[in-house]
Amino acid sequence: xxxxxxxxxxxxxxxxxxxxxxCLSLLPVTDFESALxxxxxxxxxxxQIDNSEPRPAGTLAMAGAALPLAERLPPPEAYPLQGIxxxxxxxxxxxxxxxxxxxxxxxxxxxxxxxxxxVAERFNQRGERxxxxxxxxxxxxxxxxxxxxxxxxxxTLRPAGYSPxxxxxxxxxxxxxxxxxxxxxxxxxxxxxxxxRNQAWRRLGAHGSPTFAGVVDQALAGxxxxxxxxxxxxxxxxxxxxxxxxxxxxxxxxxxxxxAADLQSDGVSRSFALFQQSLTSTAPxxxxxxxxxxxxxxxxxxxVMAHQTYLRLKREPGFGDLQAxxxxxxxxxxxxxxxxxxxxxxxALERFAAFATSPAMxxxxxxxDYSQAPPVPPEARPPRADGDLLSQAQRQWKRRKDGRRTVxxxxxxxxSGSMQEHGRMQQLKKAVSLATAAINPxxxxxxxxxxxxxxxHLALQPYDNNVRNRxxxxxxxxxxxxxxxxxxxxxxxxxxxxRARRRDPSGRFVVLLLTDGNRTEGLALxxxxxxxxxxxxxxxxxxxxxxxxxxxxDIAAIREGAVYQGTPERIVxxxxxxxxxxx
Numbered sequence: 001x002x003x004x005x006x007x008x009x010x011x012x013x014x015x016x017x018x019x020x021x022x023c024l025s026l027l028p029v030t031d032f033e034s035a036l037x038x039x040x041x042x043x044x045x046x047x048q049i050d051n052s053e054p055r056p057a058g059t060l061a062m063a064g065a066a067l068p069l070a071e072r073l074p075p076p077e078a079y080p081l082q083g084i085x086x087x088x089x090x091x092x093x094x095x096x097x098x099x100x101x102x103x104x105x106x107x108x109x110x111x112x113x114x115x116x117x118x119v120a121e122r123f124n125q126r127g128e129r130x131x132x133x134x135x136x137x138x139x140x141x142x143x144x145x146x147x148x149x150x151x152x153x154x155x156t157l158r159p160a161g162y163s164p165x166x167x168x169x170x171x172x173x174x175x176x177x178x179x180x181x182x183x184x185x186x187x188x189x190x191x192x193x194x195x196x197r198n199q200a201w202r203r204l205g206a207h208g209s210p211t212f213a214g215v216v217d218q219a220l221a222g223x224x225x226x227x228x229x230x231x232x233x234x235x236x237x238x239x240x241x242x243x244x245x246x247x248x249x250x251x252x253x254x255x256x257x258x259x260a261a262d263l264q265s266d267g268v269s270r271s272f273a274l275f276q277q278s279l280t281s282t283a284p285x286x287x288x289x290x291x292x293x294x295x296x297x298x299x300x301x302x303x304v305m306a307h308q309t310y311l312r313l314k315r316e317p318g319f320g321d322l323q324a325x326x327x328x329x330x331x332x333x334x335x336x337x338x339x340x341x342x343x344x345x346x347x348a349l350e351r352f353a354a355f356a357t358s359p360a361m362x363x364x365x366x367x368x369d370y371s372q373a374p375p376v377p378p379e380a381r382p383p384r385a386d387g388d389l390l391s392q393a394q395r396q397w398k399r400r401k402d403g404r405r406t407v408x409x410x411x412x413x414x415x416s417g418s419m420q421e422h423g424r425m426q427q428l429k430k431a432v433s434l435a436t437a438a439i440n441p442x443x444x445x446x447x448x449x450x451x452x453x454x455x456x457h458l459a460l461q462p463y464d465n466n467v468r469n470r471x472x473x474x475x476x477x478x479x480x481x482x483x484x485x486x487x488x489x490x491x492x493x494x495x496x497x498x499r500a501r502r503r504d505p506s507g508r509f510v511v512l513l514l515t516d517g518n519r520t521e522g523l524a525l526x527x528x529x530x531x532x533x534x535x536x537x538x539x540x541x542x543x544x545x546x547x548x549x550x551x552x553x554d555i556a557a558i559r560e561g562a563v564y565q566g567t568p569e570r571i572v573x574x575x576x577x578x579x580x581x582x583x
Contacts (some may be wrong), residue, residue: 071379078569083120146233175387185482186332191373200301212380410493448490451482485522
């Protein structure tokens, strides 16, 4: 059943209205309450919204159907091959050798992160041949370490070699039934650090060099604004999770390894929940979090990242006071062969590894700030964990990452006419349907779509199987049509969340905003900027096509977030990662 109505909220206090770039604004908008008054009194009355009621859950034959892991992952082709240096991919007599690499050392689009691509280009120029006489052509496919491990475990990715940032991913692969053969323990040196503002440390009255335990203590006390990344995807995030749990179990004093029994103890659970409550923000990868910090240098006091990225960031304006607090296991980018790697490919990988670790290539790495990771003190260096324990730690993070706070998320989805192009809507429906399995029960979820006006399909409500079924039904019925009232949809979602915040000030409030085009009618960004600034809502924009990147970046900057790039090929894991990280 649908009803169409104007949202409540009359035009109160007309005498206080003033124009602001073509919009009306209550004066002044200086805090949360005045922002909500402006939203309810001035903006919502200009918006027409449909309220639709999903079909009863019992009629949904498809609801809750779980698809295999392989169908929840992107195709390898979504991550183009790099490093071939102009040679044809299937040149006669060639031996193609694909290596899947972590992002921080093999991003061809970033000069500070393309070391392994440079090594592959230079190696290929040598024209080396295998013992079988074929020219060896090394190709690099760049995928975040944790996502690549999931693809390898699912069998959708079959490269000759795998070089994650950390050996922890090789342990997790073995635990999932994919044994690896390590060919090199280290291609290039790196390490995990907390990048910490020295001025923040001094503000706390601290003296001397900060320690891992000291930074954790200050975060637990709510004195540091700290950023973190998803340990299912991000190598420093997984390393930090393991070190934090080990520290919480008291093993920094006795040096013993973390155990499964430790993970179930009340003390570890309480410490972990308290730490999660203290986090300012979490992103799928630390590289996305760093981009947020770059846009707003005062937004964080500390952040988990790789040491090489810390060195680069420290040289940028506004970050000269950073200190590195090392912890965890080496992030040395091992190179491993896989069960399906042929003997000829393994020989080629050995030759490539020898070239990559040669003095000339290691000097190239040092120029890019690799191989300079500081030593980790014993009290921040837990013993090695096997894949079973790391997997249990990941699951504990997922179950308890909300820190006993309720997360409220509005999914705001573009259903304008352009969403029917390139399979966008079809893949988006699949992405949302699959990602619903990543939502923790008890958090609250709502769904709003927009074309020429917004439609509320599901009001914010606690998530359970029944709500999941209703959400799946609403998503399945989305049909692309009409223009793009982008900010009308965002305004309605923010109003619902801000009202929820009045009832639960301790909650976390998030909008996942997906659009494939620019706003063509309705409210403009300038109308919402004053509300965004004081809303206490994190907005996560996904650019899903030919979008006004400037405006989405403005939204993200106001709310200390990042713009995520979506394509039909990558939208499934992207939405899954964002829901897993935030819900």
